[in-house]
Amino acid sequence: MSNVLAGILTPDYGEVSIDGTISLLGVSAGLNPNLTGRDNIYQKCLYLGYSIRQIKRIEKQIIEFAEINGFIDEPVKNYSAGMKARLGFAIAIQNTPNVLIIDEALSVGDANFYGKCLNEINRLNQLGSTIIFISHSLAQIETVCQETIWIHEGKIKQRGATSKVIKAYKLYVAEYKKNRQKISKRLYEKAEIKKRCQKGLKKVERFVLGGSYFLLLILLLYSLSIIF
Numbered sequence: 001m002s003n004v005l006a007g008i009l010t011p012d013y014g015e016v017s018i019d020g021t022i023s024l025l026g027v028s029a030g031l032n033p034n035l036t037g038r039d040n041i042y043q044k045c046l047y048l049g050y051s052i053r054q055i056k057r058i059e060k061q062i063i064e065f066a067e068i069n070g071f072i073d074e075p076v077k078n079y080s081a082g083m084k085a086r087l088g089f090a091i092a093i094q095n096t097p098n099v100l101i102i103d104e105a106l107s108v109g110d111a112n113f114y115g116k117c118l119n120e121i122n123r124l125n126q127l128g129s130t131i132i133f134i135s136h137s138l139a140q141i142e143t144v145c146q147e148t149i150w151i152h153e154g155k156i157k158q159r160g161a162t163s164k165v166i167k168a169y170k171l172y173v174a175e176y177k178k179n180r181q182k183i184s185k186r187l188y189e190k191a192e193i194k195k196r197c198q199k200g201l202k203k204v205e206r207f208v209l210g211g212s213y214f215l216l217l218i219l220l221l222y223s224l225s226i227i228f
Contacts, residue, residue, distance in 0.1 A: 001134070002024055002101050002132070002134055003024070005018070005024075005099075005132065006024040006101055019098070020099060021095060022097055022099045022101065023093070023095065023100050024103065025089055025092045025100070025101065025102050025103065031084055033076050033077035034075060035076060036072065036076065037071060037072040037073070037076055037079070038063075038073055040087065041062055041091060042055055044091045045058070050095070062087075065086075065090040065116070068087060071083065086113055089102075089117055089120075096127060097124075097129060099131075099132065100121075100124060101132045101134070102133050102134065102135075104135055106135070106140060118143065131144065138166055138170075141166065146161070147161060148160070148165040148166065
């Protein structure tokens with residue numbers, strides 16, 4: 001969904017209309033793993049419409065915000081997930097986008113950087129930017145979002161104030177877990193019954209086989225008595 005909103009993918013049907021600039025930040029941060037962190041800054045910023053002169057002006061603050069000074073000239077493929085997210089976020093916020101899409105990107109990284117990201121999100125909000133925050137973390141959603149859309153199996157299940165949507169979601173999850181436990185219990189009981197039935201059949205088979213051997217022995221002795 002984030003790729004469709006950002007214009008990277010075309011929707012199968014319908015249309016997406018966004019007025020203004022968009023920055024997308026995912027877990028991989030859209031970075032080229034074979035380029036260094038510095039080269040990625042230039043590549044991403046050129047894509048965002050910056051000139052080389054402008055990039056040189058903001059390069060230092062991007063590196064400092066991302067806290068990767070000692071690794072900026074290393075290939076991004078050697079970065080941890082947290083380092084990639086920090087660099088991607090630092091680049092994404094430079095042009096003060098009208099729309100910033102954050103797709104699970106804050107699920108990695110330490111608490112200190114998470115706090116810095118929240119401060120920047122609040123700053124962008126105050127400047128009038130729209131933040132689309134995609135996450136499975138209820139705590140992060142409660143902290144970042146004023147309004148929430150709950151998507152279930154590709155469809156909007158509920159939309160409204162974050163507190164109300166999260167409350168409904170928690171009730172749904174609790175009910176789902178309760179039903180799953182009931183189903184698991186039934187499956188376990190069926191498996192136990194099947195296991196006991198199989199044990200019973202084996203006992204019957206052993207009894208029948210034992211009886212067959214006994215009958216065969218009687219017939220053999222009877223045959224020998226006739227011969228002699």
